[in-house]
Amino acid sequence: MKSNRPVNLSMGQVLAVNLRSPVAIASILHRVSGIIIFLLIPVLLWLLQGSLASPERFAYVHDQIFGNLLVRLVVWAFVAGLIYHLIMGIKHLLGDIGFAEGLQSGRAAATTALVLSAIGIVASFIWLVVL
DSSP states (O other): OOOOSOOOOOHHHHHHHHTTOHHHHHHHHHHHHHHHHHHHHHHHHHHHHHHHSOHHHHHHIIIIITTSHHHHHHHHHHHHHHHHHHHHHHHHHHHHTTTTOSHHHHHHHHHHHHHHHHHHHHHHHIIIIIO
16 A cells, blocks of 8 residues: 655755756755845945945955955855846746746746856856956
8 A cells, every 4th residue: 555645855865856957956046045145245234334434445445355356256156146036036026927837937937047147147257256
């Protein structure tokens, strides 16, 4: 007799199932990008406050702090999370009004959003870190 009771899966089994679906990947990364944004807001507010204190502090933040590659990578991580979260948020809003609700159209929408996010994230990397 087959039981219809829920089965507890290991984390490896859950990841093996979910990492094959672009919809699941988009959903998981949407949550991760929200956490990244939330954690980095205080750092960016501190940098903004320092740059607005006086012309001397602005010059210090611009030259000394943003001259550091690690700081630029942190700012890029924030911008990358913001770009991803924005594009996925738009995808979710479109889904709320009835766009791409089916299985295949949902996968296509998730894949499109992932590609657009990747393009935006690479462009922001070039802008913030390389240039």
